[in-house]
Amino acid sequence: MFTILIVEDETKIANIVAQELRGWGYDVYITEDFQKVEDFFLQVQPHLVLLDINLPYMNGFYWCERIRRHSNVPIVFLSSRTETMDMMMALNMGGDDFIQKPFSMEMLLTKIHALLRRTYTYHQTETDILSHRDMKLHVKKAALTCSAGEIELTKNEFRILCILLEHKNEIVLRDELMAALWEDENFIDDNTLTVNINRLRRKLSEHGLDDYIQTKKGQGYMLI
Incomplete structure (x- = not known):
């Protein structure tokens, strides 16, 4: 319960x-x-x-x-x-x-x-660690690490990064991210996703991981 x-x-x-x-x-x-x-x-x-x-x-x-x-x-x-x-x-x-x-x-x-x-449902990815350049996302622990240490993520930030890592070097559409996060994007203001993306970028930048998330105008985001 x-x-x-x-x-x-x-x-x-x-x-x-x-x-x-x-x-x-x-x-x-x-x-x-x-x-x-x-x-x-x-x-x-x-x-x-x-x-x-x-x-x-x-x-x-x-x-x-x-x-x-x-x-x-x-x-x-x-x-x-x-x-x-x-x-x-x-x-x-x-x-x-x-x-x-x-x-x-x-x-x-x-x-x-x-x-x-x-x-409270575990992510369905088949691997425990998703890595890209200088960062590693430990899926089961929901922990992100890099050479500068561990980066604390909110649940939404973790989900966004997980999806981007699963599709690195590919464009992930905004609608796809919102659907994955909230299941019905009609309930969510578009600004909500922008706020979460900007907060995630800031946390990455504070640990030396600059320009990892690239915006594709009018489409979505890509991890590069």
């Missing part, structure tokens, strides 16, 4: 979502003390977190950063904020998805089901 933690200060929304998720067989916890979100997360050890941005005391961005110190568990932001910058901030802080309020329960459930399947 998967465990889901809801960090939402609007009690009505939290209870409605929790009731629906429990109906699907999930074990659900609702945060009550918004000064101890991190402690409650460590106590519950959930498989996925639903996290509001506007919270008492500290906002969702702060708690996302605190959770990321302990775990790569999928985090889905729920927010009434509509600015593109808020979505980009959520993803840059380590979130896996961003859903604007008001949202349909069907949309929320679809994203949760897909995230849990992708996160």
Whole structure:
């Protein structure tokens, strides 16, 4: 049974979502003390977190950063904020998805089901190590290493790099990447993929792996 933690200060929304998720067989916890979100997360050890941005005391961005110190568990932001910058901030802080309020329960459930399947199902590649130039991706451990050391990746960054490594020196279309990441690209803003690609490039560059991911304008990306 998967465990889901809801960090939402609007009690009505939290209870409605929790009731629906429990109906699907999930074990659900609702945060009550918004000064101890991190402690409650460590106590519950959930498989996925639903996290509001506007919270008492500290906002969702702060708690996302605190959770990321302990775990790569999928985090889905729920927010009434509509600015593109808020979505980009959520993803840059380590979130896996961003859903604007008001949202349909069907949309929320679809994203949760897909995230849990992708996160807790091993990649189907036949080899344990995918390598290219000065980097090695250890698939079973989801770890990336190079001569400068180990590079920590989010789950989406790992999946993107895995796909690019499996097709190195070939163009991988944006639609193909989005379909592989989210299974239904109609649910995802195109900016979301761009944010993840740019964040991955930055991490590679910080470890001396510059210009590994090349953009093919109007098509997609290629690992060179």
